[in-house]
Amino acid sequence: MRSPQPFAVRNRLALAALCASSSVNLSYPYLMGRLVDMFGEGQEGLLFVMDHTALCGLLVVAGGAATFCRLYLIETAIERIAFRLRQQFFKALVERPIAFFDQNKTGELVNRLGNDITMTSRVLIDASAGIRGSITAAVGTCMIFQLAPREMILGLLSPVLALFVTGVLYGRLVRRIAERRQQRLAEAVQRAEERLGGIRTVRTFNAEARELRGFEGLLDLVYQAGWQNALASAGLSCFFVTGGGLFLLHIIYNCGVMVSSGVVSVGTTVSLAMYCLMAGSSYTGVMAAYGDIQKCLGSLQKVLDILGTAEVRPALSQSVAAASGAASAPLAVKFENVSFFYPARPQANVLQGLNLDIPAGARVAILGRSGSGKSTIALLLAGLYAPTEGKIWVDGHDMVAEDRTAWVRSQLGVISQEPTLFAMSIKENVEYGLSPDPVDQASNDLKVKEAAAAAHVTEFTDGLPHGMDTLAGERGQALSGGQKQRVCIARALARTPRMLIFDEATSALDLRSERAVHEALQEVLSSQNCSCLVITHRMSSLQWCDHVAVVEEGAVVQYGQKEEVLQNPCTALQSILRNDEF
Numbered sequence: 327m328r329s330p331q332p333f334a335v336r337n338r339l340a341l342a343a344l345c346a347s348s349s350v351n352l353s354y355p356y357l358m359g360r361l362v363d364m365f366g367e368g369q370e371g372l373l374f375v376m377d378h379t380a381l382c383g384l385l386v387v388a389g390g391a392a393t394f395c396r397l398y399l400i401e402t403a404i405e406r407i408a409f410r411l412r413q414q415f416f417k418a419l420v421e422r423p424i425a426f427f428d429q430n431k432t433g434e435l436v437n438r439l440g441n442d443i444t445m446t447s448r449v450l451i452d453a454s455a456g457i458r459g460s461i462t463a464a465v466g467t468c469m470i471f472q473l474a475p476r477e478m479i480l481g482l483l484s485p486v487l488a489l490f491v492t493g494v495l496y497g498r499l500v501r502r503i504a505e506r507r508q509q510r511l512a513e514a515v516q517r518a519e520e521r522l523g524g525i526r527t528v529r530t531f532n533a534e535a536r537e538l539r540g541f542e543g544l545l546d547l548v549y550q551a552g553w554q555n556a557l558a559s560a561g562l563s564c565f566f567v568t569g570g571g572l573f574l575l576h577i578i579y580n581c582g583v584m585v586s587s588g589v590v591s592v593g594t595t596v597s598l599a600m601y602c603l604m605a606g607s608s609y610t611g612v613m614a615a616y617g618d619i620q621k622c623l624g625s626l627q628k629v630l631d632i633l634g635t636a637e638v639r640p641a642l643s644q645s646v647a648a649a650s651g652a653a654s655a656p657l658a659v660k661f662e663n664v665s666f667f668y669p670a671r672p673q674a675n676v677l678q679g680l681n682l683d684i685p686a687g688a689r690v691a692i693l694g695r696s697g698s699g700k701s702t703i704a705l706l707l708a709g710l711y712a713p714t715e716g717k718i719w720v721d722g723h724d725m726v727a728e729d730r731t732a733w734v735r736s737q738l739g740v741i742s743q744e745p746t747l748f749a750m751s752i753k754e755n756v757e758y759g760l761s762p763d764p765v766d767q768a769s770n771d772l773k774v775k776e777a778a779a780a781a782h783v784t785e786f787t788d789g790l791p792h793g794m795d796t797l798a799g800e801r802g803q804a805l806s807g808g809q810k811q812r813v814c815i816a817r818a819l820a821r822t823p824r825m826l827i828f829d830e831a832t833s834a835l836d837l838r839s840e841r842a843v844h845e846a847l848q849e850v851l852s853s854q855n856c857s858c859l860v861i862t863h864r865m866s867s868l869q870w871c872d873h874v875a876v877v878e879e880g881a882v883v884q885y886g887q888k889e890e891v892l893q894n895p896c897t898a899l900q901s902i903l904r905n906d907e908f
């Protein structure tokens with residue numbers, strides 16, 4: 327991702343603040359040592375101490391201010407990174423092919439959008455800790471080399487190496503355990519999210535106890551990993567506290583030896599002790615930061631997996647603008663030798679050399695047994711999947727080769743088998759099919775009103791206290807099945823499509839509502855002059871179609887004028903009619 331200028335400036339300022347606060351911290355031990363050495367130097371020493379105490383005070387204040395700037399700049403940078411990553415990630419997800427969602431769990435993607443991005447953006451904190459630790463360790467070590475007699479250096483620093491190596495190995499183990507716990511927790515949360523989303527199904531099947539047991543099973547795994555994590559983390563802290571304490575004793579002992587043998591002054595030993603402690607803790611701090619950076623990079627990789635493979639496609643407006651032809655005429659569609667399998671099941675061909683010609687203005691009913699591939703035809707036409715072989719011509723254009731899928735979608739009104747609404751008002755759901763930034767809001771409102779009336783939505787909203795502003799609930803759960811379908815129909819009609827696709831769209835309506843919707847649609851179809859594709863199991867839906875296509879095993883086996891087809895039904899249609907699938 328490209329960093330814009332202000333972001334780079336912010337990073338540089340944060341780095342400068344970091345260097346300033348580190349320099350201040352590193353100067354303390356030296357100044358402390360100098361002050362201690364001056365304690366016994368009479369009047370001159372007293373003056374030095376007074377002067378330098380004030381300097382030390384100033385340094386303390388400057389160090390505090392630098393720390394504030396460093397943390398403020400880094401934390402705000404983190405928020406900006408998280409904002410951008412989430413924005414880009416959501417964009418990448420929204421633009422992924424539908425097949426991607428067949429193969430990935432939504433809960434897992436949501437987890438990446440939340441936790442992984444939070445973790446990724448924390449990399450700045452860890453990087454800053456790493457840089458700070460490195461500076462302190464490097465300068466601290468140099469100061470030890472500078473202040474301590476040569477023969478004492480190895481003795482002073484040797485425990486640092488032991489602490490460092492043990493800390494690194496142990497830290498890795500702790501990190502692995504923590505990751506395992508995180509992974510298990512994510513799985514449990516995903517399952518809870520899915521089951522709560524389908525709570526009606528859970529309740530209908532009296533499956534609360536089963537769900538509780540399943541969730542408890544997952545929580546058990548989280549607990550076990552958490553228990554190991556607690557043990558390992560406590561052990562690591564114990565190691566550092568004990569190791570640090572022993573190291574301090576080791577320094578005091580060595581300093582004591584140096585002072586009593588007169589090799590160095592008391593002040594120098596104070597400085598040395600402080601530098602030793604600083605350097606020792608910084609080495610382990612650097613390793614901890616390195617481990618955390620690795621963890622962040624692991625999360626970043628998961629995020630990049632999505633970002634890096636996102637399809638680069640022209641924006642919708644470009645594709646729509648690239649389209650030619652009269653925008654108000656009905657759409658003409660032709661499937662030519664189309665074969666298709668779902669990417670999740672490459673071994674099963676769903677469509678096999680399918681041919682279907684829908685002339686502009688035709689109203690075609692597609693009949694076929696369950697699983698014969700009827701809805702798949704609609705999905706391909708809506709550009710949600712691309713044919714594996716063959717071509718789909720729309721208004722004479724090769725939809726896939728000419729990259730017209732976005733444009734084709736903008737010409738369609740699709741009412742799918744499963745009515746999907748969003749958690750907003752009924753009016754907003756109907757308006758969803760229209761431009762979000764209308765030039766003329768009044769004309770949008772009019773379209774919504776007309777569509778709602780045509781789809782008999784107003785019939786039930788008029789009786790609701792908030793009318794069209796009534797909330798539809800999550801996934802439209804606050805409406806009945808038939809009401810949801812009517813809102814979906816209104817949503818499709820509102821955009822005055824050039825082709826309507828109905829996939830069992832009136833199956834949840836009672837006969838009276840269905841008849842009313844059919845009549846209204848017939849009016850809409852004749853006045854709007856649009857083509858129509860109806861996938862149905864109901865004889866009643868055939869009334870307003872003029873063509874019938876019979877689909878069997880992914881191919882059209884009979885196609886023609888409705889009367890002709892019904893008078894001379896092929897074997898597949900005879901079987902469908904005999905089995906009374908309508």
Ligand SMILES: Nc1ncnc2c1ncn2[C@@H]1O[C@H](COP(=O)(O)OP(=O)(O)OP(=O)(O)O)[C@@H](O)[C@H]1O
Pocket residue numbers: 428668670671676694695696697698699700701702703743
């Ligand atoms: N996303 C998917 N991934 C894999 N296979 C799928 C997917 N969607 C549908 N299928 C399979 O494709 C085949 C055709 O499905 P399709 O929904 O087109 O049938 P249909 O004729 O519309 O059936 P129905 O009348 O029951 O709705 C079925 O065998 C189905 O299991």
